[in-house]
Amino acid sequence: MQKECKCKNIMSVQLRTVKYSKKIKIKNVPIYSCEECKASEILLDVKEELTELIKKIGHSISEEVIYFNDMNEFAHLLYVSSDHESLDVPIDNIIEQRVNELLDMLLLAQSLNDSKWVQETEKRLLQISNKIIHNEEIYKI
Incomplete structure (x- = not known):
């Protein structure tokens, strides 16, 4: 970017x-x-x-x-994508992997009836959908 x-x-x-x-x-x-x-x-x-x-x-x-980066998904994705081991991984794959991780966490939080964890995980998913997937600049990293 x-x-x-x-x-x-x-x-x-x-x-x-x-x-x-x-x-x-x-x-x-x-x-x-x-x-x-x-x-x-x-x-x-x-x-x-x-x-x-x-x-x-x-x-x-x-x-x-x-x-x-522990509380903001945009910062988290930048952090992961800048890691030496992830330099050759396409950003699309990094985003997809993170969304899958968050969806798994959401299912677990829901199964445990942990409303605070559910809200936090939903907030993180919204950060990705609102600020990253719809923001074409992420693909220019």
């Missing part, structure tokens, strides 16, 4: 660490970065969820490192 920077060079997506409140690091956040002018910008596809996460964190959390 790429876009044009204000300096007219190309910005590419990288998984970066965002620091919050000097003590909390949010790792694997998809960010557009420009190698030329060093500008960076959080992807619109994850900005809302990152903002929600930061609001939840507030000052009540003592955890020092949070992995954004």
Whole structure:
């Protein structure tokens, strides 16, 4: 995924660490970065969820490192696709595998009557269908 920077060079997506409140690091956040002018910008596809996460964190959390790819499917798919072992795997296959994993989790959560887990898994499936499958940019990674 790429876009044009204000300096007219190309910005590419990288998984970066965002620091919050000097003590909390949010790792694997998809960010557009420009190698030329060093500008960076959080992807619109994850900005809302990152903002929600930061609001939840507030000052009540003592955890020092949070992995954004554990809570956002777009970040998760970028993380998996950038893994050395997955470099030769088509993104379509990675997406299909993740959807199947989530559907399996949904069935298990439903069978256990765990409504919180069901809601979380449905939310993850919606992230894929709303932000990834309908977003043609994912195929330009």
